[in-house]
Amino acid sequence: MSGVIVSMRRTLLSCTSLVRNGLLGSALAALLPAAPAKAADKAADLVDTLSTLLDFNRQELAVLATALALLGFSVVAAILLMRTRVRTAKNEARLRARIGELQLQADRFGALLFAEPQILISWPAGDNRAQISGDTSMVLPRDSSPQRVLAFGTWLPPEPALRMDHAVDALRDRGDGFQLTLTTAHGHTLEAIGRAIGGQAIVRIRELSGLRRDLAETNLRYKALSDETEMLRGFATAAPWPIWAKGENGALAYANPAYVRATEAASITDAQERKLELLDSADRSAMERRLKEAANFTSRLPIVIGGERRIYDVRAVNVGGGNVGVAIDASEADALSSALVRMAEAHRRTLDQLSSGVAVFDGQRRLAFYNDSYRQLWDLDRTFLDANPDDSSVLDKLRAARKLPEQPDFRAWKAKLHEAYRAVEAAKDTWYLPDGRALSVVTTPNPEGGVTYLFDDVTESLELARRFDGMIRVQRETLDSLAEGVAVFGSNGKAQLFNPAFVRMWKLSVDAMRDEPHIQTVEGWCHQLFDDAIVWRQIREAVTSIESRADIPLKLERKDGSVLDGMIRPLHDGATMLTFQDITDTENVERALRERNEALEAADQMKVDFVHHVSYELRSPLTTIIGFAHFLSDPSTGPLTPKQAEYLDYVTKSTNALLALTNNILDLATIDAGAMKLELGPVDVSKTIELAAEGLQDRLATDRIRLKVEIAPDVGSFTGDEKRVVQVLYNLLANAVGFSPPDSTVGISARRTERSVVFTVTDSGPGIPADMKDKVFNWFESRSQGSRHRGAGLGLSLVRSFVELHGGNIRVDSIVGRGTVVICDFPTDQAAHRDAAE
Numbered sequence: 074m075s076g077v078i079v080s081m082r083r084t085l086l087s088c089t090s091l092v093r094n095g096l097l098g099s100a101l102a103a104l105l106p107a108a109p110a111k112a113a114d115k116a117a118d119l120v121d122t123l124s125t126l127l128d129f130n131r132q133e134l135a136v137l138a139t140a141l142a143l144l145g146f147s148v149v150a151a152i153l154l155m156r157t158r159v160r161t162a163k164n165e166a167r168l169r170a171r172i173g174e175l176q177l178q179a180d181r182f183g184a185l186l187f188a189e190p191q192i193l194i195s196w197p198a199g200d201n202r203a204q205i206s207g208d209t210s211m212v213l214p215r216d217s218s219p220q221r222v223l224a225f226g227t228w229l230p231p232e233p234a235l236r237m238d239h240a241v242d243a244l245r246d247r248g249d250g251f252q253l254t255l256t257t258a259h260g261h262t263l264e265a266i267g268r269a270i271g272g273q274a275i276v277r278i279r280e281l282s283g284l285r286r287d288l289a290e291t292n293l294r295y296k297a298l299s300d301e302t303e304m305l306r307g308f309a310t311a312a313p314w315p316i317w318a319k320g321e322n323g324a325l326a327y328a329n330p331a332y333v334r335a336t337e338a339a340s341i342t343d344a345q346e347r348k349l350e351l352l353d354s355a356d357r358s359a360m361e362r363r364l365k366e367a368a369n370f371t372s373r374l375p376i377v378i379g380g381e382r383r384i385y386d387v388r389a390v391n392v393g394g395g396n397v398g399v400a401i402d403a404s405e406a407d408a409l410s411s412a413l414v415r416m417a418e419a420h421r422r423t424l425d426q427l428s429s430g431v432a433v434f435d436g437q438r439r440l441a442f443y444n445d446s447y448r449q450l451w452d453l454d455r456t457f458l459d460a461n462p463d464d465s466s467v468l469d470k471l472r473a474a475r476k477l478p479e480q481p482d483f484r485a486w487k488a489k490l491h492e493a494y495r496a497v498e499a500a501k502d503t504w505y506l507p508d509g510r511a512l513s514v515v516t517t518p519n520p521e522g523g524v525t526y527l528f529d530d531v532t533e534s535l536e537l538a539r540r541f542d543g544m545i546r547v548q549r550e551t552l553d554s555l556a557e558g559v560a561v562f563g564s565n566g567k568a569q570l571f572n573p574a575f576v577r578m579w580k581l582s583v584d585a586m587r588d589e590p591h592i593q594t595v596e597g598w599c600h601q602l603f604d605d606a607i608v609w610r611q612i613r614e615a616v617t618s619i620e621s622r623a624d625i626p627l628k629l630e631r632k633d634g635s636v637l638d639g640m641i642r643p644l645h646d647g648a649t650m651l652t653f654q655d656i657t658d659t660e661n662v663e664r665a666l667r668e669r670n671e672a673l674e675a676a677d678q679m680k681v682d683f684v685h686h687v688s689y690e691l692r693s694p695l696t697t698i699i700g701f702a703h704f705l706s707d708p709s710t711g712p713l714t715p716k717q718a719e720y721l722d723y724v725t726k727s728t729n730a731l732l733a734l735t736n737n738i739l740d741l742a743t744i745d746a747g748a749m750k751l752e753l754g755p756v757d758v759s760k761t762i763e764l765a766a767e768g769l770q771d772r773l774a775t776d777r778i779r780l781k782v783e784i785a786p787d788v789g790s791f792t793g794d795e796k797r798v799v800q801v802l803y804n805l806l807a808n809a810v811g812f813s814p815p816d817s818t819v820g821i822s823a824r825r826t827e828r829s830v831v832f833t834v835t836d837s838g839p840g841i842p843a844d845m846k847d848k849v850f851n852w853f854e855s856r857s858q859g860s861r862h863r864g865a866g867l868g869l870s871l872v873r874s875f876v877e878l879h880g881g882n883i884r885v886d887s888i889v890g891r892g893t894v895v896i897c898d899f900p901t902d903q904a905a906h907r908d909a910a911e
Contacts, residue, residue, distance in 0.1 A: 436522030812838030
């Protein structure tokens with residue numbers, strides 16, 4: 074009995090689980106919509122019967138427990154127990170029969186539910202634990218846990234897995250049903266359906282195959298087709314052009330609002346009922362015939378819309394059994410095309426009147442137009458030209474008649490000429506023909522394709538230009554060879570012509586004179602040599618006057634002691650010519666030479682005396698002072714106080730500077746006396762620049778000046794006195810640093826030419842005024858303006874002396890406010906220099 078009861082309890086508990094979970098009944102009721110109604114009713118009756126039996130079993134078990142408890146206490150309990158056994162046996166038999174029926178129905182419904190591979194997932198209300206049944210191998214390996222089905226990312230790509238997660242969350246939270254079509258990572262197509270039934274969230278997953286997949290794909294295609302149709306209808310509605318569609322019978326099936334407005338219909342229905350047409354009968358018949366012969370129709374037709382005749386581009390195409398068409402307004406394009414044609418004709422008539430030969434070749438390189446001048450220029454036959462020959466044929470014909478320039482490779486020359494068909498800009502050339510003519514040829518690419526050739530006979534103009542250029546060249550060479558200074562000023566007072574003698578005589582800039590300065594400007598430049606206001610006013614009036622034009626002689630005694638004989642001569646074209654000749658007499662020259670000789674003798678004697686004095690009276694004490702200063706700075710003589718050390722440093726620096734000045738003076742005196750001998754040897758340019766810059770590092774750091782060194786790779790070395798070259802470069806760099814502002818750059822460069830090595834030192838200082846350029850290399854010429862380190866004025870004198878001693882030369886280019894450039898040339902072959910000097 075107890076075994077029977079235990080078995081019954083197990084069966085009842087199993088049924089209770091099915092009923093509580095509602096899986097069987099809910100699944101049958103919700104997920105089998107195609108099952109018969111009778112099966113659904115039976116399933117409901119089965120659930121009710123199970124619920125009744127469960128309730129009945131609980132009551133009987135309670136009674137049985139009470140009877141067993143009282144069995145030992147009374148006989149009445151025994152009688153009741155016997156009755157209960159009989160009743161329980163009957164109930165058990167009845168229950169077993171009912172359970173058997175339920176089991177059969179459950180098996181039948183389960184077989185019906187899982188007749189195809191699918192997965193059922195259910196979440197009871199308020200419970201996060203999901204119950205999973207069905208064939209999970211359709212998405213997971215067979216040895217996987219069924220719970221892994223809930224990790225959608227393990228068997229779905231990221232985007233479908235995210236959609237599935239969101240759909241399940243919405244189903245469980247708000248009861249929102251869903252139906253999704255998913256593609257697994259292995260390419261299988263699945264259908265997922267979610268519903269909320271009986272307080273539970275149920276999801277069914279099954280594979281789409283066969284008819285269902287085809288139906289799903291058909292639905293998707295139908296939706297895409299519907300969306301595309303709506304989009305096309307929206308476009309046609311918004312389009313400003315009349316659009317229509319006709320069926321097989323030729324009746325209007327569709328028209329957009331633009332078509333309705335064009336036909337003056339109230340609506341598309343009105344247009345269909347009244348059979349309103351956009352085109353007239355003749356054009357419509359032509360379109361129908363064309364559509365029967367071919368698949369499409371295109372034509373530019375006149376259409377009257379709103380009482381106005383306009384031009385439309387009509388296009389129609391066969392679609393299915395009917396056709397569709399559109400009419401695009403082309404009135405403006407047609408008007409522009411007509412205007413372009415008229416303009417082209419006008420241009421052609423204009424070109425026909427030109428004396429220049431004009432030939433227009435189209436995009437296929439065939440002759441599209443030519444004027445009579447072109448035909449006469451090349452003496453071509455009209456019949457040949459009217460046959461629209463191509464460009465190559467015309468050139469071949471002209472070459473055969475020897476009317477083209479002789480070319481060593483005619484094919485290459487023609488190919489280069491035909492590059493104009495691919496060019497974007499016009500090209501100009503001159504052809505020199507075998508018959509002596511010269512043609513100016515302009516090839517211009519046409520916007521619509523092709524090339525326009527423009528031929529002009531420039532033989533006469535080139536001859537005149539050559540003659541004129543020859544005359545001007547002779548005139549220029551004549552003026553340049555004159556010893557007299559000549560300048561021609563136009564009627565506007567500006568300089569038009571001048572020769573080198575005039576520039577040298579008045580110490581003017583050639584570049585400045587080429588800018589055609591006014592006579593007043595030239596007067597200002599010449600004031601440094603001659604500042605007589607009366608004479609200059611006479612010159613200005615003679616140049617700018619329009620009356621009393623006559624020759625005016627001049628005699629100028631300038632500040633430099635020279636005497637010029639001048640002449641103001643009016644020219645026939647309104648210009649005025651000024652001529653100046655140096656007429657300083659021989660006596661003045663002799664006196665100047667005599668005075669110069671006396672001055673040189675006195676200077677030489679003074680120099681000898683000065684050198685003697687410096688050598689014996691100044692250098693010896695300096696050497697003694699420098700020696701004692703070094704001795705005092707030696708630690709062996711005892712310690713010095715900081716103040717004493719500072720004073721001793723001042724003494725050392727001052728004596729060294731004084732000794733350097735003394736050495737410079739002695740070097741200059743030795744060079745001037747002709748006693749300086751160079752110690753020639755190989756001079757490494759890079760090493761020389763490095764040694765010269767080494768002594769300036771403190772000044773560069775103190776003044777925050779950057780030294781920029783540029784040495785050409787091929788400069789190498791040259792023959793010279795390395796010590797003197799270092800001294801030259803040091804003095805040039807020291808001078809540049811002294812005149813450069815803080816935070817600026819001093820540059821030194823070296824390059825090799827055919828016969829020399831050129832050193833260039835540049836700075837960005839205040840520059841050298843024009844009146845100081847000739848004095849910077851003089852002895853004791855010191856200019857403090859703009860310099861932070863004023864010296865005795867011997868550095869540049871030494872530079873020039875050492876450079877000239879090497880057979881080189883030095884020059885200075887400076888612009889006030891922009892800096893100074895010093896260029897030194899050292900010849901690479903000292904043997905050739907010595908031979909030339911000897």
